Amino acid sequence: MHPRIVAVIAILLMVIVLVIWALEKRNVIDLYSPYQPPTANDEAKTTSTAPSAQEDFNDGDVRQPGSSLQENEGTGLINDQRGVASTKTNPNNWVTSTSGEITLHSPAKNDLVKTGIEVSGTSTLNNVSYRVIDNVSGVIAEGELIVVNGKFAGILNFNTSATEGRFDLFGTKYDGVEFSNIETPIRFE
Numbered sequence: 001m002h003p004r005i006v007a008v009i010a011i012l013l014m015v016i017v018l019v020i021w022a023l024e025k026r027n028v029i030d031l032y033s034p035y036q037p038p039t040a041n042d043e044a045k046t047t048s049t050a051p052s053a054q055e056d057f058n059d060g061d062v063r064q065p066g067s068s069l070q071e072n073e074g075t076g077l078i079n080d081q082r083g084v085a086s087t088k089t090n091p092n093n094w095v096t097s098t099s100g101e102i103t104l105h106s107p108a109k110n111d112l113v114k115t116g117i118e119v120s121g122t123s124t125l126n127n128v129s130y131r132v133i134d135n136v137s138g139v140i141a142e143g144e145l146i147v148v149n150g151k152f153a154g155i156l157n158f159n160t161s162a163t164e165g166r167f168d169l170f171g172t173k174y175d176g177v178e179f180s181n182i183e184t185p186i187r188f189e
Contacts, residue, residue, distance in 0.1 A: 020040060031059050039055045047185040051142055089119065095109065095182050097169075097181060104119075104121045104169050106119060106121070109186075110186065112188075113167075113189065114155060115159070116155060120154075122147075123151075125147055128147060129169070130167070130169050132165065132168075133168065134182070137160065139166055140158055165185075168183050
């Protein structure tokens with residue numbers, strides 16, 4: 001072999017070894033521990049440091065989106081205001097779906113909500129679906145809001161003893177598949 005080719009191969013091998021060493025030191029890869037396939041008892045872990053309403057949720061019964069209440073603890077519904085919002089909100093707190101089809105104005109992330117709170121936003125869809133989940137009962141309210149002139153609004157009424165939960169907003173395809181999802185952690189008063 002030509003000495004230049006040998007030198008290039010040697011340099012490439014040194015670079016590869018250095019990259020692998022750096023990845024090992026940063027705990028990106030682990031070459032020394034044997035592979036352990038996941039088991040049914042393994043829990044999914046996150047590396048996110050962002051607070052989440054999910055952290056305090058109990059396992060409870062299996063809850064499927066769109067299912068009826070699992071317990072009789074929490075109940076609620078939204079009275080559709082047909083796009084007429086009465087409350088002004090801070091645009092800095094608005095949350096937009098990754099597709100840009102839905103923007104939630106209220107409730108804002110980690111808002112302390114009580115029965116009678118206004119839900120509002122904008123959308124390019126004809127209607128938006130919502131789901132309110134608490135950390136005691138699961139789904140306590142769900143349904144649709146009509147979008148009028150690009151706006152939706154409604155008054156959320158509920159009854160729960162929970163302290164934390166989540167407000168989901170999304171579009172629904174004809175086959176029930178959800179898209180343009182927004183999941184906002186909320187707290188209950």
